[in-house]
Every structure is written in C-alpha cells, then in structure tokens.
Amino acid sequence: MEKYNVELDKSTAKYLQIYNHIKSMICKKQIKEHEKLPPIRKLSQLINVNNTTIVKVYELLENEGYVYKVIGSGTFASVTNSDKEEIIIKKEGIIHFDSGNPSTDIFPIEDFKSAVNMALSKEGSSIFEYDEGLGFEDLRDKIVKYLRGKEIKTTKDNIQIISGAQQGIDIVCKGLINYSDVVFVEEPTYNGAIQVFKSRGAKIISIPMLDDGIDIGILKLKLEKIKPKIIYTMPNFQNPTGISYSTYKKKKLIELAEEYDFYIVEDDFISDFKFESHDNKPLKSYDDKNRVIYIKSFSKILMPGLRIGIVEIPNELLKKVLWAKYSSDISTPGLIQKSMYYYMEYFNWDDYLSSVEKIYAQKYSIAKRLIEEKLQGKLKVRKSNGGINFFLELPRGYLSQDFTKFMLDKGVAMLPGTYFFDNAIDDRFFRINIAKSSIQDLEKGISIISDNLDGFLNLYKNNSKIKSNKLFY
Structure with a gap:
C-alpha cells in the first residue's frame, strides 16, 4: 500500500x-x-x-x-501498451483476423493522388486555412446528394464533417451527455464507443442482440424504468456480430425513441453494400421523428488513414454538436476535406463503391462457407447476412482470451469477445474480421483454426479464469 x-x-x-x-x-x-x-x-x-x-x-x-x-x-x-506492441512485433507474418481496416490493395491511390493535386491547384493556399464550423460547403453539398441515394433526406446545414467516426461519437457525447446520464448500448458492441461513454461519466446499460437486431422486449422493459439520453446502435452488419436489424425493428426503434424521448446514435460503417441483406437501408432513412443522429464513416469503404466522416444532426442539437467539434480540433483538415470532394466529384465514386462491394461480397461469401464447413458443429456461429465480421462461440468451460492467445501462437490473430462487452464476463466469444485478409489468407487462417481447435479444447478444458475485458494485443 x-x-x-x-x-x-x-x-x-x-x-x-x-x-x-x-x-x-x-x-x-x-x-x-x-x-x-x-x-x-x-x-x-x-x-x-x-x-x-x-x-x-x-x-x-x-x-x-x-x-x-x-x-x-x-x-x-x-497489460501496458509497451507489452501490447512487443507482442505484435514478435508476431510478424501472422494472418490478421483482428484488424477491421480494409486491405490496402483496394485503396484508390492514383485517383486520390490526382484528387489531392486537383484540390491544391484549384483551391490554392486557402486549402490550409480553417474551414467553417460545419466543414467545406461543396463537400457537404456532395454528401447531401450521396445520402439521398441512401434515402436520407437532409440539407448541407445539418451535415458536420468530422475526423472519423470515433470523433463523431465523441462530439455527440460532449454535446449531449453529462455525468451520470444513461446510455443504452447493444450487447455486444464497439469498444471505442463504450470508452467514450465512460469518459463522460455515463451509466451504460446493455441490451442483448437477437438475430434480427436488438431485443425489443428487453429494451421496452428497461425503458419503462429508466430514461436514457441516447441509445448507440449499428443497425446494419453490426460490429462485432454482423447482425442486421429487420425493417420492423428499425421502425420500432424510432417509435420508441419518440415515445420515451431519447435520441438514437446510428453508427453506419458499411451499409453501402447489400451482401445477403433484405434491408441495408440506414436507420436514418426511416427517421420521420427526427430522432436519429447519423454518423457515417468512410474508413471501411475508402482509406481509414484519411480520418474523415460525417454526422447528420437534428436541428435542435446542431449548436451543441458544432461547439463540441470546435472544442475538439476546430475543424477537419481542409486538405482532406477538399481532396475528398474532388475525388467524389470527378473520379467515379459510384463505380468505386461497386468495385469494393464486389470484393467484400466475395470475401464474405467465401468466409461464410469456410466457417460453416470447418467450424460449425464444434463452435456456434452467430447468424448474419453480410458485413466484415463473424462472431463465434466456444463450448461452455472455455474462455476466448485463452483461445485467441492459443491461436496467435499458431499464426492467426483474432479479437476475444471480452473486448466488446461493457463488463468482464465468463466470455466464450471471439470475432473474425475479414476486411484485411486476402482470399488465400481466409482459406489458410480458417483452416488453421479448424486444424488446431481440438488441440485447444483438450488442453484448456475447465482450466481458465476470467482476467479482463481489455484488449491484450
């Protein structure tokens, strides 16, 4: 002591x-x-x-x-950050099912380089000045047209350009959440959002996910007793489960937001692509009550290092979120904003999205088949209809942290499910993310998991203790 x-x-x-x-x-x-x-x-x-x-x-x-x-x-x-970095350095050459970033071979490097040069040529020195609070006006006009294709009706005055989805979650919280306010989240959910809510001193209440979206029955029971300020949700191809909401649940969630007077923060990272979904429309497209704060990230469909996205904000919240953005970094860099505009305007944005959709759809289809052939039966696989994540469950008596460490030694990196829950639990879940991997890596990596699964089950049966809900590597 x-x-x-x-x-x-x-x-x-x-x-x-x-x-x-x-x-x-x-x-x-x-x-x-x-x-x-x-x-x-x-x-x-x-x-x-x-x-x-x-x-x-x-x-x-x-x-x-x-x-x-x-x-x-x-x-x-x-575990300290230095330890985490050391583990990664020692494991060069492994197959990465842990990273959510897209493979670099889909990046439109040459076209975007041309867009950058075009922005520099046409905008001159003004490109290095601060943009107005909401962001570059021409880009916001372009985003309005883009969202119209997703059946979201909005105006440029409701669009805030942000430096990535994580900042979007952060500024929404700064603008809306005070100490001890209640936030509902899906269970499991994105860890980065959980950490932002905790940093604001929010009380987090988790609502289980069913195969067609959040459990509406449990949500209603909670709403009758507790009033949340917001509910954070990923209605299409959720991270980490890959689950998509049914049309009924999308509409019902908006009805409940109006009835119980709370806002919905929709985190949309890949609804541009349909996969096997019957409804990949954003929740915001159903929002006739003005209850959805829509965050759109481009990190999974373009280049994550650009750090650019948007928040579409209801009128009554605009000033609060605008001030929160200003207090964070004043504005997203003008070079990035204007390069993004010229890329979307002059370099076949729709054609690019179509090409990326084909790549992701092929990866998803192959990964789904391999997981069903090689892992289903020994492991439970969460039902999904698209996206870049598969969520699997070990038999009772085993823990995901043991499993992911065991498989890391065999050459495959995955995330333990504890990373996606608010509280430490006796966790048997783990996530396979397919965004970064090639087709060859998908085939090899899933085969490695399958070939070594029995060895793990025999070695670790009833021999684990829960440690933490933090990421260890």
Whole structure:
C-alpha cells in the first residue's frame, strides 16, 4: 500500500501527479498485471486527497488502458501498451483476423493522388486555412446528394464533417451527455464507443442482440424504468456480430425513441453494400421523428488513414454538436476535406463503391462457407447476412482470451469477445474480421483454426479464469 503514496506539490494538479505516479508503477511492473489497486477511500486517505480526486485518477487510467474495472471487485492493472506492441512485433507474418481496416490493395491511390493535386491547384493556399464550423460547403453539398441515394433526406446545414467516426461519437457525447446520464448500448458492441461513454461519466446499460437486431422486449422493459439520453446502435452488419436489424425493428426503434424521448446514435460503417441483406437501408432513412443522429464513416469503404466522416444532426442539437467539434480540433483538415470532394466529384465514386462491394461480397461469401464447413458443429456461429465480421462461440468451460492467445501462437490473430462487452464476463466469444485478409489468407487462417481447435479444447478444458475485458494485443 505504501508504494502508492506520493508527495504532492502545488505546481501541477493533484490528480495528474497521482495518475503519473500510478501509471509509472504499472509501466515499470512495480504494479503487476491484474494486480488489484487500492480502494478509492483507502487511497484518498493515504495521500490525503478527496475521494473525487482518486475517482478522476482511476477514470483517466482506465480511459488510457492502464487499468480495468470489474464491478463488485475493484480496479485492476491492465497489460501496458509497451507489452501490447512487443507482442505484435514478435508476431510478424501472422494472418490478421483482428484488424477491421480494409486491405490496402483496394485503396484508390492514383485517383486520390490526382484528387489531392486537383484540390491544391484549384483551391490554392486557402486549402490550409480553417474551414467553417460545419466543414467545406461543396463537400457537404456532395454528401447531401450521396445520402439521398441512401434515402436520407437532409440539407448541407445539418451535415458536420468530422475526423472519423470515433470523433463523431465523441462530439455527440460532449454535446449531449453529462455525468451520470444513461446510455443504452447493444450487447455486444464497439469498444471505442463504450470508452467514450465512460469518459463522460455515463451509466451504460446493455441490451442483448437477437438475430434480427436488438431485443425489443428487453429494451421496452428497461425503458419503462429508466430514461436514457441516447441509445448507440449499428443497425446494419453490426460490429462485432454482423447482425442486421429487420425493417420492423428499425421502425420500432424510432417509435420508441419518440415515445420515451431519447435520441438514437446510428453508427453506419458499411451499409453501402447489400451482401445477403433484405434491408441495408440506414436507420436514418426511416427517421420521420427526427430522432436519429447519423454518423457515417468512410474508413471501411475508402482509406481509414484519411480520418474523415460525417454526422447528420437534428436541428435542435446542431449548436451543441458544432461547439463540441470546435472544442475538439476546430475543424477537419481542409486538405482532406477538399481532396475528398474532388475525388467524389470527378473520379467515379459510384463505380468505386461497386468495385469494393464486389470484393467484400466475395470475401464474405467465401468466409461464410469456410466457417460453416470447418467450424460449425464444434463452435456456434452467430447468424448474419453480410458485413466484415463473424462472431463465434466456444463450448461452455472455455474462455476466448485463452483461445485467441492459443491461436496467435499458431499464426492467426483474432479479437476475444471480452473486448466488446461493457463488463468482464465468463466470455466464450471471439470475432473474425475479414476486411484485411486476402482470399488465400481466409482459406489458410480458417483452416488453421479448424486444424488446431481440438488441440485447444483438450488442453484448456475447465482450466481458465476470467482476467479482463481489455484488449491484450
């Protein structure tokens, strides 16, 4: 306990001094992985600070990935970032089913290079100035036309250009969420969103997913007792499950938002493509109540390094979200915005999307067939009708963290399901993402999983303990 004591000076905020002290001990292994940190009250008494100061310290450590919390048990040291990087470096040449980024061979490098040059030539030095708050007007006009093709009716004045979907989630939260506000999320869901909600001090309530979308029955039971500020959802080809909402559930969710007075944050990363879905229309296209805040990322359909996306915002929330964006980074870089405009305007955007759709559809079809042939029967496979993710379940008595580490040693990297849940659980789930892999890697990687599955089941039966819901590599 004494190692946590630190002498505080007046030159720096108390919580930052304590944060840096504990962070340093974790990085130096003076606090071991999964070691429990002192309770808030005891640590505050030791250092002679308020409880709220320690709460802030633990929240900051958690947001940065140095600790994780287990409800009812306390706060524990996580694996340090340096350890994670070391594992990745040592595992060069592995098949990556863990990355959600697209393969670089689909990037339209030459066309986008021409678009950049065109933007520089036509816009001149103004390209390096700050754009107006909502973003480059010509790009917003172009986005309005693009969204019209997705049956979303909007105006350029409701479009905010953002630096990627993660920033979209962040600025929506800054504008709408206050400490102790309630946020509903799908279970499982995207970990990046969970961390943003926690950073705002929100109370997170998870609603299970069924094969046709969120469990409406449980959602209604929760709504009768608790009023959320927002519900975060991915209605098409959800991450990590690949589940898509039925048309009924899309419409019902909007009805419930109006009835119970909350907003829906729709995270749309790949609804441009149909796959095997009967309805890949965005939830926003059904929004006749003005209840959907629509976040559209281009990272999975263009180039993730561009860090560009959009938020379509109801009128009554515009000022709040605009201010949150300004406080984050003033504006998305003008060079990126204007290059994106010229690319969409002059380089056959629709043809490009069609070519990418064919690539993803082929990968999905092959991966689905291989998983059904080689893994179904031994593992449960979550039903999906498209997208870039497959969510699988080990038999009872096994944990995904053991499984993903075991398969990493065999040459295949995947994400354990614990990464997609709010709380640490006895988790048997894992995700296979097919975005980055070639057809050859899909065939080889799924075969490796199949060939080594029995070995894992025999070695690890009833021999695991839950550790954390944090990503270990």
